[in-house]
Amino acid sequence: MFQIDALPAFSDNYLWLLQDHARQRCAVVDPGDAAPVLAWLAAHPGWQLSDILVTHHHADHVGGIAQLKAATGARVYGPAQERIPERDVALAEGDRIRVLDREFVVYEVPGHTLGHIAYYHAAPDQPWLFCGDTLFAAGCGRLFEGSPAQMHASLNRLAGLPDATLVYCTHEYTLSNLHFARAVEPHNPAIAARFAQVSAWRAQGRSSLPSSLALEKATNPFLRCGETSVKEIIDERDGARQRSPDELFACLRTWKDGFRID
Numbered sequence: 001m002f003q004i005d006a007l008p009a010f011s012d013n014y015l016w017l018l019q020d021h022a023r024q025r026c027a028v029v030d031p032g033d034a035a036p037v038l039a040w041l042a043a044h045p046g047w048q049l050s051d052i053l054v055t056h057h058h059a060d061h062v063g064g065i066a067q068l069k070a071a072t073g074a075r076v077y078g079p080a081q082e083r084i085p086e087r088d089v090a091l092a093e094g095d096r097i098r099v100l101d102r103e104f105v106v107y108e109v110p111g112h113t114l115g116h117i118a119y120y121h122a123a124p125d126q127p128w129l130f131c132g133d134t135l136f137a138a139g140c141g142r143l144f145e146g147s148p149a150q151m152h153a154s155l156n157r158l159a160g161l162p163d164a165t166l167v168y169c170t171h172e173y174t175l176s177n178l179h180f181a182r183a184v185e186p187h188n189p190a191i192a193a194r195f196a197q198v199s200a201w202r203a204q205g206r207s208s209l210p211s212s213l214a215l216e217k218a219t220n221p222f223l224r225c226g227e228t229s230v231k232e233i234i235d236e237r238d239g240a241r242q243r244s245p246d247e248l249f250a251c252l253r254t255w256k257d258g259f260r261i262d
């Protein structure tokens with residue numbers, strides 16, 4: 001049996017813990033804090049942390065690596081283009097790695113940071129995507145280092161993966177992102193339905209993740225720059241003119257950066 005759980009960290013991070021029950025081995029993605037992982041290991045005697053997968057260099061994704069590696073000897077995978085503490089294996093576009101006896105392909109997805117990578121496992125029925133702070137549920141990461149065109153290309157690439165792909169992003173931002181999605185497309189019934197569902201889940205303290213690519217394509221404004229409804233509202237806000245898809249994406253990202261929930 002194989003299981004993937006979110007270990008909450010800080011105020012809204014999730015450390016994804018992949019568990020291979022047959023062999024009692026596990027791997028963690030983006031451990032910004034070692035404490036939740038060490039607590040899990042202490043509560044599960046016999047289990048070994050074998051691998052640490054890192055998507056990018058921000059502190060809330062790498063802060064726990066050194067302590068976890070010292071405690072467990074886990075192997076650390078991370079992007080070749082960024083400074084990752086204790087990295088054993090430097091990864092670039094197209095690299096394939098085996099973790100817990102499953103193959104993951106590495107995609108370079110610059111935008112949030114320039115060296116950001118994502119990990120994709122092409123399971124036949126339901127693939128997995130660990131995309132860090134690139135694609136969020138109903139949103140995307142801020143552009144700290146890359147350009148709008150880079151981020152838009154990265155998101156489009158992820159959107160080209162199968163609809164059934166489960167999206168494991170690293171923050172519980174979904175409800176706040178859906179407030180923005182509603183402002184962009186007030187008449188999109190899929191966004192309204194998701195807003196109601198995620199509101200109910202969050203009221204119960206339940207995680208809104210993982211998402212799926214099918215759901216993201218229907219409700220994530222940053223994957224919907226080609227929709228007439230999105231073009232029309234950008235025209236309304238920023239003045240009507242011909243815009244490329246990258247320019248529309250840039251307008252949306254700028255709008256979101258200044259967006260406040262009433």
Ligand SMILES: [Zn+2]
Pocket residue numbers: 056058112133
């Ligand atoms: Zn980040």
